[in-house]
Amino acid sequence: MTFENKNNLPERLLQPYSPSATESVIYKIWEDSGFFNPDICVEKGITKPDAKPFTIMMPPPNVTGVLHMGHALMVTLEDIMIRFKRMQGYKTLWLPGTDHAAIATQSKVEGEIKKKEGLSRHDLGREELLRRVNEFAQNSHDTIVSQVKVLGASCDWSREAFTMDEKRNLAVRTMFKKMYDDGLIYRGHRIVNWDPKGQTTISDDEIVYEERKSVLYTFKYSKDFPISISTTRPETKVGDVAVAVHPDDTRYQHYVGQTFEIADFCGVPLTIKIIADDSVEKDFGTGALGVTPAHSMIDWTIADRHNLPRPQVINEYAKMTVGDERILNKKTTEAREVVVAWLRDQGLLDGEQETNQNIATAERTGGIVEPLPKLQWFIDVNKEIPDRGKTLKQIMREPVEQGSIKILPDYFNKTYFHWIDNLKDWCISRQIWYGHRIPVWYKGEEIYCGTEAPTDAGWAQDEDTLDTWFSSGLWTFSTLGWPEKTNDLEIYHPTDVLETGYEILFFWVARMILMTGYALETVPFKTIYLHGTVRDGQGRKMSKSLGNGIDPLDIAQKFGSDAGRMALVVGTAPGTDSKIDENKIKAYSKFANKIWNATRFVLDNVADLNMNEPIEFDTEDQTSHDELTSLIKEITIEMEEYKFYIVSEKLYHYFWHTFADVIIERSKKKISDPASSSDKTSAQWLIYTQLITLMKLLHPFMPFVTEEVWSMIPQQSETSGKKLLIIESWPI
RNA sequence: GCGCUCUUAGCUCAGUUGGUAGAGCAACUCAUUUACACUGAGAAGGUCGGGGGUUCAAGUCCCUCAGGGCGCACCA
Numbered sequence: 132m133t134f135e136n137k138n139n140l141p142e143r144l145l146q147p148y149s150p151s152a153t154e155s156v157i158y159k160i161w162e163d164s165g166f167f168n169p170d171i172c173v174e175k176g177i178t179k180p181d182a183k184p185f186t187i188m189m190p191p192p193n194v195t196g197v198l199h200m201g202h203a204l205m206v207t208l209e210d211i212m213i214r215f216k217r218m219q220g221y222k223t224l225w226l227p228g229t230d231h232a233a234i235a236t237q238s239k240v241e242g243e244i245k246k247k248e249g250l251s252r253h254d255l256g257r258e259e260l261l262r263r264v265n266e267f268a269q270n271s272h273d274t275i276v277s278q279v280k281v282l283g284a285s286c287d288w289s290r291e292a293f294t295m296d297e298k299r300n301l302a303v304r305t306m307f308k309k310m311y312d313d314g315l316i317y318r319g320h321r322i323v324n325w326d327p328k329g330q331t332t333i334s335d336d337e338i339v340y341e342e343r344k345s346v347l348y349t350f351k352y353s354k355d356f357p358i359s360i361s362t363t364r365p366e367t368k369v370g371d372v373a374v375a376v377h378p379d380d381t382r383y384q385h386y387v388g389q390t391f392e393i394a395d396f397c398g399v400p401l402t403i404k405i406i407a408d409d410s411v412e413k414d415f416g417t418g419a420l421g422v423t424p425a426h427s428m429i430d431w432t433i434a435d436r437h438n439l440p441r442p443q444v445i446n447e448y449a450k451m452t453v454g455d456e457r458i459l460n461k462k463t464t465e466a467r468e469v470v471v472a473w474l475r476d477q478g479l480l481d482g483e484q485e486t487n488q489n490i491a492t493a494e495r496t497g498g499i500v501e502p503l504p505k506l507q508w509f510i511d512v513n514k515e516i517p518d519r520g521k522t523l524k525q526i527m528r529e530p531v532e533q534g535s536i537k538i539l540p541d542y543f544n545k546t547y548f549h550w551i552d553n554l555k556d557w558c559i560s561r562q563i564w565y566g567h568r569i570p571v572w573y574k575g576e577e578i579y580c581g582t583e584a585p586t587d588a589g590w591a592q593d594e595d596t597l598d599t600w601f602s603s604g605l606w607t608f609s610t611l612g613w614p615e616k617t618n619d620l621e622i623y624h625p626t627d628v629l630e631t632g633y634e635i636l637f638f639w640v641a642r643m644i645l646m647t648g649y650a651l652e653t654v655p656f657k658t659i660y661l662h663g664t665v666r667d668g669q670g671r672k673m674s675k676s677l678g679n680g681i682d683p684l685d686i687a688q689k690f691g692s693d694a695g696r697m698a699l700v701v702g703t704a705p706g707t708d709s710k711i712d713e714n715k716i717k718a719y720s721k722f723a724n725k726i727w728n729a730t731r732f733v734l735d736n737v738a739d740l741n742m743n744e745p746i747e748f749d750t751e752d753q754t755s756h757d758e759l760t761s762l763i764k765e766i767t768i769e770m771e772e773y774k775f776y777i778v779s780e781k782l783y784h785y786f787w788h789t790f791a792d793v794i795i796e797r798s799k800k801k802i803s804d805p806a807s808s809s810d811k812t813s814a815q816w817l818i819y820t821q822l823i824t825l826m827k828l829l830h831p832f833m834p835f836v837t838e839e840v841w842s843m844i845p846q847q848s849e850t851s852g853k854k855l856l857i858i859e860s861w862p863i
Numbered sequence: 864g865c866g867c868u869c870u871u872a873g874c875u876c877a878g879u880u881g882g883u884a885g886a887g888c889a890a891c892u893c894a895u896u897u898a899c900a901c902u903g904a905g906a907a908g909g910u911c912g913g914g915g916g917u918u919c920a921a922g923u924c925c926c927u928c929a930g931g932g933c934g935c936a937c938c939a
Binding site: 710 | 874
């Protein structure tokens with residue numbers, strides 16, 4: 132025995148528990164041990180060489196700043212899974228990384244430069260802007276890594292990856308070429324979502340709809356025109372080529388097929404054909420739709436069906452490109468007023484009606500999205516893949532449908548299928564500079580796609596970069612060395628769990644399934660654990676503008692990361708939002724202290740226990756021992772079912788209200804005033820063995836305090852050697 | 864409009880294939896030179912959103928209504 136009386140207890144154990152003094156020291160010990168790295172665990176004989184692998188790829192946080200509580204929840208849940216599996220003897224890999232987050236990062240840096248120096252990206256030029264962005268990204272990266280460490284993440288830093296480092300860039304180029312060669316990537320002149328503020332295209336999923344009041348104007352193009360139409364955007368009407376009505380609409384049927392010439396619509400001559408199309412709703416407005424092919428998604432498809440021309444009247448800066456001095460080069464909003472005034476003046480305006488409109492804005496810049504026809508790169512989700520007999524859509528759908536990928540909670544299956552059913556071709560080119568450059572080169576009419584630039588002279592590379600989700604889509608395997616055939620890829624892929632927020636199910640999760648199914652003909656992961664949003668005590672989203680955010684670093688400083696982790700996990704079922712405030716965290720910092728105090732009691736009271744004697748319990752202690760054994764069985768199953776919200780609560784409850792309140796209390800009399808000597812040793816064995824078991828069970832949840840306590844518990848057998856708790860075996 | 868989800872104690876939430884309602888926090892009463900500066904014991908608190916149905920049995924399954932939250936599409 133190491134301790135013979137209270138004076139022999141470690142000095143720090145005589146004080147209340149201090150997480151801030153403990154946690155950084157413990158993390159350093161883990162890092163130095165190398166046990167985050169599965170190869171080292173095998174080398175040192177901790178993990179069997181033929182052990183089953185268990186892999187999680189950390190969703191790479193954007194290098195746009197610092198981590199918030201959502202990240203803290205992600206790190207906590209994944210660390211719980213990884214520590215649990217490591218203790219169970221799996222060859223456990225948790226691979227960390229960061230995401231360049233193309234548009235998000237560039238717009239952030241651009242914004243800062245504009246604010247501080249009044250310069251735009253065009254003032255700086257491509258090279259200088261990229262230098263600035265990279266510098267910012269590096270700083271963000273360093274902050275993020277240190278935050279992840281503070282949270283206690285037992286991830287393998289030796290394998291850390293970045294979505295835009297050399298290896299990942301090769302993976303991106305390789306994938307692009309493969310898809311290009313298979314005809315799945317094409318370049319087309321199509322209507323896209325244009326963000327005039329960010330000066331780039333964005334995907335459908337990057338649009339956020341905001342409800343605003345707006346005016347629905349009803350008018351005729353000219354006095355002679357027979358049909359009134361309604362619009363909230365009169366200025367776009369200078370680009371109209373048709374009026375569409377429903378085929379069954381008796382009011383207008385007799386006009387279908389006729390063409391009208393309008394000599395002057397606010398300075399622009401129009402040719403309007405009356406057409407019938409099913410997409411028109413009879414009951415909306417006048418039941419007649421002015422068709423503006425170049426500036427409306429739905430009108431573009433109508434123009435497709437009716438073979439209409441598509442004159443562009445708005446440019447990339449949301450300014451008018453036609454008309455006379457009244458509207459030419461004016462912003463759309465100014466031109467709107469001009470056109471409305473003109474209509475009123477001409478007596479063409481039939482009515483104005485206030486209406487709610489969902490206006491499309493760009494998620495990252497807040498700019499109002501302008502549909503524009505542009506030449507862009509797309510991924511065709513409906514084309515059959517050569518020799519595979521299926522489309523990318525099917526590749527995304529099948530594994531979830533057939534159960535080779537399980538989503539937790541399962542009701543997200545429906546959301547997922549619904550999204551796939553509505554999915555259109557994915558526009559992957561972006562007119563920003565920070566990102567993976569499209570591996571396509573042009574020379575006159577010639578196009579070349581390859582992983583490397585063509586060697587002969589005269590080729591110019593496409594100026595555009597790729598949507599950030601293109602590279603994140605490769606994350607589970609690009610991190611393991613693909614396209615090289617590496618050992619890591621062989622061992623650790625498919626990964627086991629993808630743990631992430633439900634808000635990026637479509638952005639990211641679906642795209643990983645697409646990319647992996649296409650390139651590797653397998654799934655990227657077997658289980659998707661979706662966590663909800665972490666909200667403040669009143670249920671509001673944490674945001675900068677509300678100032679209600681909680682910084683995980685502050686929590687670690689004030690209460691300890693263990694307490695923060697417990698507060699995040701207890702009662703937080705997958706898929707549901709959770710509320711967190713300081714009171715909840717404080718409750719679990721008390722718990723850490725409770726563990727600490729109980730440890731002091733146990734170590735102080737087992738000092739004279741002869742550890743070489745066999746363990747013997749009396750009847751009541753045996754019952755307590757058996758109860759813990761059945762608790763272990765129960766929670767092991769629940770851990771495997773990802774019910775961490777239940778396990779954490781059960782352990783908290785057992786430790787405090789059974790181990791401390793019942794077992795330790797009972798042991799006091801049996802140790803200080805025993806009826807017999809066997810009474811005393813039974814009580815001593817019970818508190819000693821239960822403390823050991825409970826530290827193991829609690830370790831995935833509260834790794835720091837349990838590891839620290841572990842370091843102070845004398846070992847039963849000195850020959851087995853003292854191991855770190857992180858690599859101890861999960862109790863059975 | 865299409866779809867998902869929630870409504871259980873004052874608050875936050877569990878409740879696994881149907882089998883007599885559970886935790887944490889808060890509040891209440893009492894104890895306390897105690898391993899505990901962050902303590903213990905006890906009691907209290909719910910006709911499980913409303914209505915209907917299936918069943919021997921419904922918080923749980925079905926229908927319906929009401930109110931929150933969310934996703935998608937559209938709003939010309």
